[in-house]
Amino acid sequence: MSGSKVPTIDDLIKLDQEDPLNWTRDEFEIPNIQACGGERDGEAIYFCGNSLGLLSKKARKHMIEELDVWSTSSVTGHFSHPHHRPWKHVDQPLTPHLAKLVGAKESEVAHSSTLTSNMHNLFTSFYRPTNKRWKIVIEKGSFPSDWYAVHSHPKLHEAVLSPQQIDEAIIGLEPREGEDTLRTEDILAVLEENKDTIAIVWLPLVQYYTGQLFDIASISPKVHSIGGLLGLDMAHGIGNVECRLNEWDVDFAVWCTYKYLNSGPAGIGGFYVKDGLDDGGRRLAGWWGNDSATRFQMLPQFNPTPGAKGYQHSCTPVLSSIPLLATLELIDTVGFDKMLKKQKSLTGTLETLLKSSKYYGRSSEEEVGFKILTPEYPYRGTQLSVSLLPENKGVMPRVFSRLVKNGLIGDERYPNVIRLSPVVLYNKFEEVGRAVMILEDALRAEEEGEVKERGEKDLDMASKD
Template sequence: MTVNAPTKDQLKQWDQEDKLNWTRGEFEIPDARKCGAKVDGDAVYFCGNSLGLLNKRAREHMMEELDVWSKTAVTGHFKHLYGRPWKHLADPMLPTIAKLLGAKESECAHSSTLTTNMHTLLTTWYAPTPKRWKIVIERGAFPSDWYAAKSHPGLHRNVLSEEQVENAIIGIEPRAGEELLRTEDILKVLEDNKDEIALVWLPMVQYYTGQKLDIPPLVKKTHEIGALFGLDMAHGIGNVKMHLDDWGVDFAVWCTYKYLNSGPGGTGGFFIREGLSDNGRRLAGWWGVNPKTRFDMTEEFDPTPGAQGYMHSNTGVLGSIPLLATLELIDKVGFDNLRDKADRLTGALDALLRQSKYYIPADKIPKDGEDTKLGFHIITPELPYRGTQLSLFIHPGTKGIMPRVFEKMVDRGLVGDERFPYVIRLSPVALYNTFEEVGRAAAIVEEALAEVEAEGLGK
């Protein structure tokens, strides 16, 4: 759904009328020069899809935890100066996390990191047989997912032949000449391999293109063929609405340092559908023990009911506590309100970029060998198949132009994200970005391209 491009006055007015304009004041906005810019003032930070900003309350929470560590040491596990005993670290976080996922609290665990959690889930639920052993995953998946999925068939050489190990991965990809995955193509792959697929693993939002997948029909088909469905929600949680229980997703993982602002390397989490049997394949650890008996130190493993029974070690406090500030803020403003604003921010950016003289519409995108004109096209789909991200494919794509354009953008204070070799990702986040920043970002893209053009493409 393309909207009319707003004027500067309209963007300013939208900020004034925005009922959520106060949430920007809850965050520490990066300094442009310290981000590498050649201008003063705040950076135009459109990189929340990679690392979210520091919530001011998160800084306070961190100092409080250091205070507890300093003054009470080990007793902070049980008696906490600020009412957050470390033994129950995740308790105030899980209700909001569950709401963001459309899940029950008992199906959610706050623990470890995305890839480690993915390995835990695959070890438990990828149980191949000689007849059903294949894993479906997108060929353009984030590398960590691809590496993790490809590593598991080789752990089952007692069951699978070497040929099966080598051919266990079904990598789905867009059609030739296209950039987005088609639901009907994924469904066809599932149907064509229905007797051999053990597990389907897909993203909620594709990290490179920003495409939000249509999950319900994919889950339905996966279950019809007798396989399990796993979901990577790294770019989904805190970004788009999800209904894991209604959709029937079997298990999922996420990180929290993007749209939930937990800080670099912040603790992630996982979801396990209620009633999903592990057939005795659980990897047990002390923190998965029922909290009522955990400190009895018995030899018998008494698991916490639900997803938290699959946790291993105790969760790091300092990698977790910044998350609480964002979850408290989301609870206060309502995620639906954030999602509405995010759609408006992204829609305004999309409309302004399409006004650029460097914008290349879909019917003008050059084919291989014809890419000689400086410009960009937007590979992210329109609503409802996107979240808070637009991915710009920079042309020409054969002469290292994208890094030059990206450098010019940073010079002017716009912090986005470059994905080699051709894409720049921009993500206006509703919690701390403004409509006026959207206008400035679009202008910077134009200025950066103009400067590259003036220098010459062959430089």
């Protein structure tokens, strides 16, 4: 609804009634305001699915079933399972869903480990620096885990790289002065400038802090034209935005599943390896990467499973895979195209309401207000990152605390950003309207506090005069 008239609460309630996906909310357990730290009872407005997705009712049912199998059957549950989910093959029903969701072949997808561990695993195989081509491109504002992980790999190649090369191995992308997000043309310019030395370009599909969706379709051809590999962190992309890894010609990618795919706290990760990508014999082998047909023969020779699954190490964790399966089955029932259509409308409505606020766009150092860091559609998913102003007065923590007390659960990112993410599967248009009202109330309280504080200072100065 961005760019259209500002909807009323009655308009939003009508949108919910007409929404063909309004039934999916009942598939989830909605958090309670008091349990989240609020001051009253009732369902919270949960706009934090970009950090941790909600528990689905089907996932709860499946989890209890798995606990019962563990209780009654124990180790035999690996092979004989009353619900036809033998633990030995628990990843098998997940793979087709995941492949479809990321736009890849089933052979290119593995369900394993955690995002950063998978990132280290794939970098070990595919970052093979030479004296002429050794640099890694990454955004300076990347999630810390990516930043730390990328910096650790050049140091592992001291036999090939000089100390100076190791020091100069990382090329950090940053927005233009006065801007909050990266321009595609600036990324392409950096690639051209360093075209003879770049080994890997590592980008997020969706940037965690700003919510920017990168134009991978435009970036990928340039990466490959200069002889580099393209890797993606899809933590904030999978289940949120359209992913076309094959079409974009991405070389490798990693993701987590506890955000938009609702696998539970610290739930299992996954990764993608393009078919035919050469690892130069640098694979980190593990038992679960061995061919499943001979895995239990315990042979001394490692015979990797063809494709991405050959890079797995240990057996698949059941208790974080089962909640994921519940969400993947729900997405398949709903249709991801329909989810994307609702996402555009739901997040667009939030944008429209935020931009209609009197607090939007204030730039004075004396006025309480906010700006939106996240680009407009189509360069975003569900998340809008709201930057509280003035930046130098610690406004954000106080405003965020008021939001929680009044039942709006977002996500705080220091120093001054609150991330709000209305998720298609369980959030409503009416909640979007009430969320903006709660934010405005919190800003009004902050503004009144500022006015009172200035008045007290004026009185204090007058008394001294």
